[in-house]
Amino acid sequence: MNEALTRRQRAILEHLRESRERQAHPPTLDELCRELGLRSRGSLHKHIEALVKAGHVEPLSGKQRGVRLREPGQDELLSLPLLGRIAAGRPIEALENPQDLEVPRQLRGSGRCYVLQVRGDSMIDAGILDGDWVVVEQRDHARDGEIVVALIDGEEATLKRIEQTPSACILHPANPKLAPLRYAPGRVRIQGVVTGQMRAY
Structure with missing residues (x-):
């Protein structure tokens, strides 16, 4: 599935996987911008939306704290x-x-x-x-x-x-x-x- 992603999107996905291993809470968009050295929050949001569409990341919501990886069995x-x-x-x-x-x-x-x-x-x-x-x-x-x-x-x-x-x-x-x-x-x-x-x- 990763073949359809851009290099930047693959890097964001890998960073999210590493973050899940080392911290209890998923990173926010602002934290991801800082950690990945990105200047534009809007550009990051577009990459996250692409990861959502590809099924790697949960859709963003006003309730959740950060950007969450999609878990198996969430397609119901x-x-x-x-x-x-x-x-x-x-x-x-x-x-x-x-x-x-x-x-x-x-x-x-x-x-x-x-x-x-x-x-x-x-x-x-x-x-x-x-x-x-x-x-x-x-x-x-x-x-x-x-x-x-x-x-x-x-x-x-x-x-x-x-x-x-x-x-x-x-x-x-x-x-x-x-x-x-x-x-x-x-x-x-x-x-x-x-x-x-x-x-x-």
Whole structure:
């Protein structure tokens, strides 16, 4: 399978295998950039996506800490409901004809899950692009730093990385062109946490 990979992708794959032997946690994208001497995080992300597509690496998600090698037996699929499309500052757009999507089992969380299609570029630096599908575990709480589906004032839904303080709920985009959104805690309701994502090529 390695013959289809570029020299750089083979080097990244070998580095991930060596990292698994010597440390408990998989390296993050930033750590890989430093360890491999790469300047561009975006370029590394493209190589990782190629390794995901080739079946060597788990799809990146907002839940996992780092870049994980794919383990044997992870190809089992399960069916999850595609509930609609989510774009910053709008209600979730329900589909006229609801459908199910086949999703790799390792992308789902431990609770009830569903799928949303992403609209917009507010989370591009987290690797979530316009048109991607995100797998969401339905729950009303999240840890700081997790990517959540947040409902603002009971009307507007958005996909952002969350930070919670006693006086504010801050929703951080992953796009340097966009500013964080700050709200009183009572204005924001968490509807789920992203556990994985998928992309069509």
